[in-house]
Amino acid sequence: MSEARNTTYSVCTICDIGCQLRTEVADGKVKRVIAHDNPMLAANVCYKGIAAADIHNHADRLKVPLKRVGKRGEDKWEEISYEQAMDEIAERLGKVVAEHGPEALAVSTSGWNTQSTHSTDRRFMNLLGSPNWISGVALCAGNTAAVNKLTYGWFPMPDWGSTNCIVLFGHNPRKHSWTPIFNSINAARSRGAKVIVLDPRVSDQAETADLHLRLRTGTDAAMCLGWLKVIFDEELYDKDFVASWCTGFEELRQRVDEYPLERVEEITGVDRELIAEAARMYANANGAVIPWTPITDQQISSTSAIRLHSILRAVTGNLDVVGGETLGGFNPNYIPESEIGMHEVLSDEQKAKQLGFDDHPVFTYRVAEMLKEETEKVWGFPYADIVMGCQMANPTNVFRAMANSDPYPIKAFFALGNNALMSYPNQHQILKGMMNQDLIVAHEIFMTPTAMLADYVLPGDVFTERNHIADSWSWTTRLTLSQKAVEPPPEASSTYEFWHDLAHRMGFSEHFPWQTLDDILDYRLSRSGRTFEEFANTTMMEAPKPEFRKYKKLGFATPSGKVELYSSILEDLGFDPLPYHREGPAISDDYPYRVFTGVREDSFFQTGQRNIKVLRDRAPSPKLFLHPEDAARENVQDHDWVRLETAHGAVTAKILVQESMKSGHIRVPHGWWYPELRSSEHLAGAFISSDAVLCSDEEEFLDYEQGVPHFKGFPGRIVKIDTPQNLSEQTLNG
Incomplete structure (x- = not known):
């Protein structure tokens, strides 16, 4: 039965x-x-x-709060009650604030994992007085949102259902990664839409693309400048839109003239005729999209490359039109996280202490304040946390402060749903910073290397254990229902409950009036006149009818009210107001390969799921992907173990030889550690195969304006080694 x-x-x-x-x-x-x-x-x-x-339902899932009893990182614990943990966390945080100031608290989180925070972390921090909130979105989508705001005041979303051309810069949606985007691309193809792929690999998307440009990794900005050269010279741009709604066209044109196709071919390694053909295909499509890509996010010219995507959308008439990319704004029926975050209560003095505010300001409060009036005029609220990606501290600056107390000490660090140790560049410095803390709190569902370094580990809930309405963190206006299916473990908490309970212990109870997660959902829906229960009983998903060319009503949320091809914000900050290509670190005889990291495998998301058997069986061991010519040169073949070395660090992994790789390049998947080695290796082998060990956060490796690291094309070499003896049988045989 x-x-x-x-x-x-x-x-x-x-x-x-x-x-x-x-x-x-x-x-x-x-x-x-x-x-x-x-x-x-x-x-x-x-x-x-x-x-x-x-x-x-995993046996290793955290179910009770833990308090460290050994040395930091020794992974020795005692079980305590949730109430005791919260009381002690509040007391110890109070001591840090009293001694070092509120800015001595830094928080790292992942909205994808936590879902239930509703920006109450920012609310708590702003009430306390700390501007030092960081997230992986500083390296992925959130930073893109901030750069897009410089150009036209919002972060657009592709109109997948009507587009005639899709341009993928290194992005490779597949059946088991970015699945809805994969399906949207296939649906567009079936209607006759063209697909252009720019990727050093012959990726899955490249195999079926109409055009494939195998550019050298890290040269996206140069490629875009080449496209603009063709579009301007052949007058393929939207003259009416440029004349009426853009500033700085002549200045941009002069910059573009510095990049004739001969120079772009030399930089990118792509034939100039193919560059021109791709530019024409995009410009003539009558509805084209350049979807967000994690590849352009993580380069030494990231700000320029992202700005160039924005500029291409604008000058070709693909901004806020059918088949192009739409500027959604806030959903009027759902109170945005930007409002819940209470950014207005943080004083100007404390905002100016935000780490990264002075040297890499694009996604910090410094730029948010410069755009505040324009954002409120056009979008109805002065702050816009699109994809959580604005008003952030710079992660590199935060970890330097944790490690070296420069320019001031960070002494309390909270990691919620975020394996911070392995999620940012220069993993050794992150460890140094964590070892220098007075208080570390982790909120997790499994014991991660970051959690092993904590003083307190609190068990979290998961998406089947809570109600939620997803709004893509204001990237779209769509609201999507998620229903609670089962109860969480008795001692587990949502991240909302964590911040609510900490706020009540720290004197901010009046600003956290919602007793439960459902209460805050009711509050966020209050402008629609509905409760969460009423919403759940009537719909699974809803969105306002899309409007196009909304800028005709109030203009764009920029200082000029127009699309700023020449950025007045960047100029005021002392940066080049026009986009440019900046060459990354050069390869050499000692380090002859261009290494690119940050590309994850289908079975895993970031550093997660290595302990889930059904997923780990699909990818049992870390791989380095290499072209056959390079494999022959190094005398390695499939399943050989090698050490990949850079000037900054080294990792151990297996070789996988693929014709699809571009010669001279090595691809390193993101986020490898070994949960099964928790009892035998320090921090469960977090330093054996983690790509974050390879990446430098020194200034010459950082994008100037944002301070994001150069993950796409830094120099490296490989050394064949004997089979490691400290790894599991599953890893060695997989």
């Missing part, structure tokens, strides 16, 4: 896409997470989503 099962609708948070799925429950446990029953959504499910039940 089959067991009776209840089904609820969920928004998966295992990765950053937020697919709509169904959760089946029996006897109070999640039995399966499966595809949605709506035919339009049924294909939006991947390995990771299907494995959600394995994740949520």
Whole structure:
């Protein structure tokens, strides 16, 4: 006799896409997470989503609060109650603030993992007086949002359903990574849309693209300047839009003239005729999109490359039009996280203490304050935390302050749903900074290397254990229902509960009036006149009818009210107001390969899921991807163990030889550690194969304006080694 099962609708948070799925429950446990029953959504499910039940019911899941009893990082604990943990955290944080000031607290979090915070972390920090909030979105999407704001005041979303041309800069959506985007691209192709891929690899998307430009990694900005050269010289731009709604066209044109196709070919390694053909295909498409890409986010010319994507959208008439990329703004029926964060209560003095404010200001409070009036005029609220990516501290500056007390000490560090040790460049400095803390708190579902360094580890809930309405962190106006399916472990908490309970202990109770997570959902829906229960009873997903060319009403949220091809903000900050190509560190005889990291595998999201058997079986060991010519030169073949060395660090991994790789390049997947080695290796082998060990955060490796690291094309070499003896049988044989 089959067991009776209840089904609820969920928004998966295992990765950053937020697919709509169904959760089946029996006897109070999640039995399966499966595809949605709506035919339009049924294909939006991947390995990771299907494995959600394995994740949520895993034997190693944290279920009770832990307090460190050994040396930091020794991984020795005692179990305590949640109330004791929160009391002690509040007391110890109070001591840090009293001795060093509120700015001595830094928080690192991942909205994808936590989902339930609703910007109450920023609310707490702003009330306390700390501007030092960081997230992985500083290196992925959030920084893109901030740079887009410089040009036209918002972060656009592709109109997938109507576009005629899709341009993928290194982005490679597949069936089991960025699944809805993969499906949207396929649907567009079936309508006849063209696809242009710019990627040193012959990626999955490149194999079926109409055009594939195998540019050298890290040269996106130069390629875009080459496209603009063709578009301007052949007058393929939207003259009316440029004349009416853009500033700085002549200055930009002069800069573009510095990049004739001969020079762009030399920089990128792509034939000039192919560059011109791609530029024409994009400009003539009558509805084209350049979707966000994590590749352009992480380069030494990141600000210029992202700005150039923005400029291409604008000058070709693809901004806020059908088939192009739309500027959504806030959903009027859902109070945005930007408002909940209470950025206005943080004083100008404390905002100016934000780490990164002076030297790498683009996604800090410094630029947010410069755009505040324009943002309120156009979008109705002075601060816009689009994809959580604005008003952030710079992660590199934060970890320097933690390690060296420069320019002032950070002495308390909270990591919520974020394996911070392995999520930013210069992992050795991050460890040094963590060892220098008076208080570290981790809020997690599994014991990660970061959590092993904490003083307190609090067990978190998961997406099947809470109600939620997803709004893509204001990137879109769509609201999507996620229903609680089961109860969390008794001692587990949501991140909202953590911040609520800490606020009440720190004297901010009047600013946290919502007693439960459902209460804050009711509050966020209050402008629509509905409660969460009423919303859940009427819809699974809703969005206002899209409007186009909204700028005709109030202009753009920039100082000029127009698209700023020549950025007045960057000029005022002392940076080049026009985009440019900056060459990355040069390869040499000692380090002859261009290494690119940060590209994750289908089975995992960032540093997660290495302990989930059904996913780990698909990718048992870390791999380095190498072209056959390079493999022959190094005398290595598939499954050989090697050490990849850079001037900054080294990792151990297996070789995988692929024709699809570009000769002279090495690809390193992101986020490898070994949960199974927790009892035998320090921090579960966090330094054996982690790409963050390879990456420098020294100034010559950083983008000037944002301070993001150069993950795409730094010099490296490989050395063949004997089979490691400290790894598991699964890793060695996989």
